[in-house]
Each structure stands twice: as C-alpha cells, then as structure tokens.
Amino acid sequence: xxxxxxxxxxxxxxxxxxxxxxxxxxxxxxxxxxxxxxxxxxxxxxxxxxxxxxxxxxxxxxxxxxxxxxxxxxxxxxxxxxxxxxxxxxxxxxxxxxxxxxxxxxxxxxxxxxxxxxxxxxxxxxxxxxxxxxxxxxxxxxxxxxxxxxxxxxxxxxxxxxxxxxxxxxxxxxxxxxxxxxxxxxxxxxxxxxxxxxxxxxxxxxxxxxxxxxxxxxxxxxxxxxxxxxxxxxxxxxxxxxxxxxxxxxxxxxxxxxxxxxxxxxxxxxxxxxxxxxxxxxxxxxxxxxxxxxxxxxxxxxxxxxxxxxxxxxxxxx
Amino acid sequence: xxxxxxxxxxxxxxxxxxxxxxxxxxxxxxxxxxxxxxxxxxxxxxxxxxxxxxxxxxxxxxxxxxxxxxxxxxxxxxxxxxxxxxxxxxxxxxxxxxxxxxxxxxxxxxxxxxxxxxxxxxxxxxxxxxxxxxxxxxxxxxxxxxxxxxxxxxxxxxxxxxxxxxxxxxxxxxxxxxxxxxxxxxxxxxxxxxxxxxxxxxxxxxxxxxxxxxxxxxxxxxxxxxxxxxxxxxxxxxxxxxxxxxxxxxxxxxxxxxxxxxxxxxxxxxxxxxxxxxxxxxxxxxxxxxxxxxxxxxxxxxxxxxx
Ligand code: SF4
Ligand code: SF4
Ligand code: SF4
Ligand code: SF4
Ligand code: SF4
Numbered sequence: 164x165x166x167x168x169x170x171x172x173x174x175x176x177x178x179x180x181x182x183x184x185x186x187x188x189x190x191x192x193x194x195x196x197x198x199x200x201x202x203x204x205x206x207x208x209x210x211x212x213x214x215x216x217x218x219x220x221x222x223x224x225x226x227x228x229x230x231x232x233x234x235x236x237x238x239x240x241x242x243x244x245x246x247x248x249x250x251x252x253x254x255x256x257x258x259x260x261x262x263x264x265x266x267x268x269x270x271x272x273x274x275x276x277x278x279x280x281x282x283x284x285x286x287x288x289x290x291x292x293x294x295x296x297x298x299x300x301x302x303x304x305x306x307x308x309x310x311x312x313x314x315x316x317x318x319x320x321x322x323x324x325x326x327x328x329x330x331x332x333x334x335x336x337x338x339x340x341x342x343x344x345x346x347x348x349x350x351x352x353x354x355x356x357x358x359x360x361x362x363x364x365x366x367x368x369x370x371x372x373x374x375x376x377x378x379x380x381x382x383x384x385x386x387x388x389x390x391x392x393x394x395x396x397x398x399x400x401x402x403x404x405x406x407x408x409x410x411x412x413x414x415x416x417x418x419x420x421x422x423x424x425x426x427x428x429x430x431x432x433x434x435x436x437x438x439x440x441x442x443x444x445x446x447x448x449x450x451x452x453x454x455x456x457x458x459x460x461x462x463x464x465x466x467x468x469x470x471x472x473x474x475x476x477x478x479x480x481x
Numbered sequence: 482x483x484x485x486x487x488x489x490x491x492x493x494x495x496x497x498x499x500x501x502x503x504x505x506x507x508x509x510x511x512x513x514x515x516x517x518x519x520x521x522x523x524x525x526x527x528x529x530x531x532x533x534x535x536x537x538x539x540x541x542x543x544x545x546x547x548x549x550x551x552x553x554x555x556x557x558x559x560x561x562x563x564x565x566x567x568x569x570x571x572x573x574x575x576x577x578x579x580x581x582x583x584x585x586x587x588x589x590x591x592x593x594x595x596x597x598x599x600x601x602x603x604x605x606x607x608x609x610x611x612x613x614x615x616x617x618x619x620x621x622x623x624x625x626x627x628x629x630x631x632x633x634x635x636x637x638x639x640x641x642x643x644x645x646x647x648x649x650x651x652x653x654x655x656x657x658x659x660x661x662x663x664x665x666x667x668x669x670x671x672x673x674x675x676x677x678x679x680x681x682x683x684x685x686x687x688x689x690x691x692x693x694x695x696x697x698x699x700x701x702x703x704x705x706x707x708x709x710x711x712x713x714x715x716x717x718x719x720x721x722x723x724x725x726x727x728x729x730x731x732x733x734x735x736x737x738x739x740x741x742x743x744x745x746x747x748x749x750x751x752x753x754x755x756x757x758x759x760x761x762x763x764x765x766x767x768x769x770x771x772x773x774x775x776x777x778x779x780x781x782x783x784x785x786x787x788x
Pocket of ligand 3: 677678679680681682683684685739740741742743744746
C-alpha cells in the first residue's frame, strides 16, 4: 500500500508534540536524515529482539536448582522508522517469531507494546535498494501511521495527529516527489530470483563472490531483518539464561556437538547469508528476507556489497 | 616504476600468481580488497587515501593455487608482512612486497558532514585536503594511527613504487591527551566507548595479527566470556585482545577503521604498543630478525623480574 493521498497536513510542532507524549525513539536512519529530538536505536530489531535479554534466573541452593522464569517485558514505546525498517518487522521478524505456533512470548509482548510509524523517504541514498526487493520509499504498509516531511509541514496518515486537508500545491509536491522517486528507483531483482539462487547453490562462483568478506558480524548484527540468536548461561551457580544475537558469519554458528561443522568454510557462511535472505526465506514466506535498507552495504568494513553478490549469482544461474 | 606497471609486469612474467591490492568500491570514497590474477584487470588497481584496510590480513586466506603473491603494501601493511614472516605464518620467499609510500588514510566518517559529496570534489594537495574548493589541513582528516605513523613507506620491500605524493606530516602523539587525564577520566573514556561495542568482531577479523583458528573470545571450552556484549565481557574481549597483541600489533589502525560503530578501539592497542616500545625498545614488524619481546628469554635480560 503506497500512501493514499488522503492524509492531512499538520504543522511540524503539532507532529513533534504528539510524538513527545510517550516514550519515543527514532531509528539511526531516521536520525541521520531528520533532526528530531528523540533518542535513536539502531533498528527496530534492537527494540524487539534486544541483544541482551534474560529469559530466566537460576541459582543452586539446598542441593537443588531454583529456576525463576522472567516474564516478558513490555513498556509501550513509539518508534519512528524508515519504510524498509517497518517492512523488516512485518515481513521478517513477525513472520519468524509470531508466524508459527508456538509464538515467542518475549517478542510478542514487545511487539504488542510497539507503535511503529513509517517516515517516508524523499530520496534514495547510494546504499538504498528497497525497490529492488518489493519495498517503496513511501510505503505505509504495516505501519501504524505514516508521516512525510513537506516544505509546508508534515503530511500524516493515521490516527492521532490532526491537521488540514492538502492544499493543491502540496498535492503537486507529493506528485512530484512520487514521480521523482519513480525515476530514480533501483529496478527490482528478477522475479524468479529466489528460484535462480536456489539452483545456484553449487555454482563455482561462490568462492570468488565471498572472497574479501571478513566473516565478521557487522552486517548481520546491524541488519534489521537478521534474527538469529544464541542462548547462553551467564554465571555458574547463580545467574541467568541470556538470549543474545548470533550470526551465520561466525564459525561456531553451526558447530555440532560432534565437532562436525557443516559450514566450516567462510564461503559457505557467505552463501548462507545470501541464500537465506534471497532464496530460502522468500520461497517459504513469499517475501524477500532483505528489505534493501543498505545498512550492511554502508557499514561493511570491506565494502562487500550484497546487491552485487545477488546480481552475480543470478547471472550465473541464468 | 609505477604501481600499475610493476603489478602488471609481475603477473605477465608469472613472478606471482596474484597481486593483492585495492579496487574501487561500490560507494564513494570506498575501496575494497581484491586479488588481481589477470594482468588485464590491473587497470582497476587503485591506491589512494581510502585504502585503510590492512591487506596483510588476506595473506593467510589466499585461494588455492596461489603460491607466490605480491602485496600492495603501505608502511603498516609492510610491517604486518614482516611480523607474519617473523611468526612463521608465511615464507618470505612466497611474498613479494610492492611497497607504496603512504599519504595517510582519511577517516571517511569525517567527510559525512558534506552531504552528497562526490569523489571528484575531494583532492589532496601537499599537506592539505581540498573539499569543494576549500582547503583544510590534511592531518585533521587522518586516522589517529596515521597521524602517529612512524613508517609511511614500508621498511622491507621488494619493489618500491615511485610517484605518489607523500606529504611530510609531523608525527604526532595522538594519545598524549588521553594519557594526561587522571585515571577515572581514562576509565570513563573506555567505559563509554566499550559500552557501545556490539562484539561483531570486525576489529579482530580485520586485524592482520589476529589469525588464530579459534579465538579466545569464541572458545567454549574453556569459555572466557559470554557472547552477549555486556560492558564487563566487552572489557574482557578488548583487554584480552590487547594482551595478545602486545609486541605484535603493527599500529595500522585497521581494527578501528573496520568498526561499524566508529569506536576508537585502536587506542588500546596503540597504547600497548607504546608501552612495548618504551620498555622493550621493540616495534613489531620493523625487523625480521629482532627477537620478539614476549617469546625471548635471555639470561642477561636487563629486566630483573624476568631473570
Ligand atoms: S559482508 Fe562485510 S560486514 Fe558482512 S561479514 Fe563480510 S566483511 Fe563483515
Ligand atoms: S540491505 Fe543488508 S542490512 Fe538491509 S535488510 Fe538487506 S541484508 Fe539486511
Ligand atoms: S568492530 Fe567495533 S563493535 Fe565490533 S567488536 Fe570491534 S569494537 Fe566492538
Ligand atoms: S590491533 Fe589494530 S592496529 Fe594493531 S595490528 Fe591489529 S588491526 Fe592493526
Ligand atoms: S584476540 Fe587473541 S585469540 Fe583472538 S584472534 Fe586475536 S590473537 Fe588470537
């Protein structure tokens, strides 16, 4: 769903005043583009699936283990994110943590308490490619409200902020923006990309594609859709079970108790990252596991670019 | 000989099977590592102030079939090569060091202030960096490791590439300010910075000297630290790494440039290197024959505590 054009125009002050009523955060992407007086979080993932989360506490006393589950935490917060980051929540995180029974109660509670707003993008950064993976810079899909800065105020769709109807000059501004984005939008990946990639598993270009990647956790940790986690005990006789992020880039991610490691080679881990996002997830859930936010491209220490990797594998499969 | 001519010739004459160098990246001001195997590709080889990675990191991860490799080495890459040879990770004869004098590496984060900056809008001129027609002192744009660099040209090389303007920047003690602070303030500095660390290990993985098959940070048996990035465990990781790099760190700053969060993590390793310099008169990667401070026992050691 693109913006309907049926929204209202509010003053920037009214919009900010409304946002200030609760605990409001913005994502780093939003913070970088707009000066808003709210603290930032890396992505919605950092709120919904925190990197350090205690699931239960335990201690050893009177010759027995005492275990106390910790209830899911839930303080209502409002988060203003870019449309791709909203998509990361609705297309990927929700599908993974709530899509099948049993649902993850920790995630579910946080999700229920999250008001997620989309702040439309007015241009594509060099790293942006939401339109290649089914997104759009003005998409309000999945968001609780949608806002877009205009020269005369803030265009708003949703409940909460009141304003006046769009003036004709503002309608023109919106139309011009839509047309401009249309012109500069990176074109979608081929429709059959997930199938092509699936076929290309055994292709011999993977070594070449993966070369240069440091196999660090920067891209996966900072990605809004990567959801893999690890459970590890903190403490010996007294402590907690902690859920923390894990990454398919790490050699121990797939290490079996037998000491066999099906992905012992760095190339296999890079391949997993690409195929999970662009083949396995879409084949199962019907949407890409990457929302094209470009954070991994921007933050990779060696400028390893996932867009090029997908293009190269697709052309290998064709 | 220019860099291109030298690299092309090496490949054409089959002196090496690959040239480790930099290639233009997909974003402005970014370069990426590349293993050139075909002399026709050499046109794409670049060397500029945005080649902050330490290429020696890749020497231990070469694809099969590469027996002898040439490496485009600025001063600190050269030091890492020497240090790796010194630690018996590489054979000197399998390595051809293509030395390039280094202008210093620009901290690309400092260019973020200029919105939509294009590559052609930035040029280097002597000790200055010209951005959209305005000249600024280059030093204020360089990484801390480059401002304090002692060896801009590799000390050990097989071919030293000519050309390339190397501004004569004063060598600066970038740690002086931090060192002059009282202990609580220094503690506060590291506390603040390390609490941001997400333990993605980009710093470690970018480091040419962190080549362990299994890092203590990820060891399960025994387990030294918890995988989740609490301040306590972050300290264990970074201080542990600093200890492992004492007398081995080549002061390249690649770790800091790799950090996606811009944590000035090299501070720790550079400070340890200073300590090693002061107490052992040793610098890693400067001399292939010099005994390494922490693996050498001497009966006449000047330090009584060791004897
Ligand atoms: S693609 Fe980049 S960020 Fe991701 S693991 Fe490789 S080097 Fe690290
Ligand atoms: S562009 Fe990169 S960081 Fe963003 S969703 Fe895709 S894989 Fe994740
Ligand atoms: S690269 Fe930065 S965030 Fe990642 S582990 Fe190192 S210091 Fe921490
Ligand atoms: S610790 Fe940092 S500065 Fe030292 S060798 Fe490793 S990457 Fe270079
Ligand atoms: S931190 Fe220590 S154990 Fe880990 S890779 Fe570096 S030298 Fe090896």
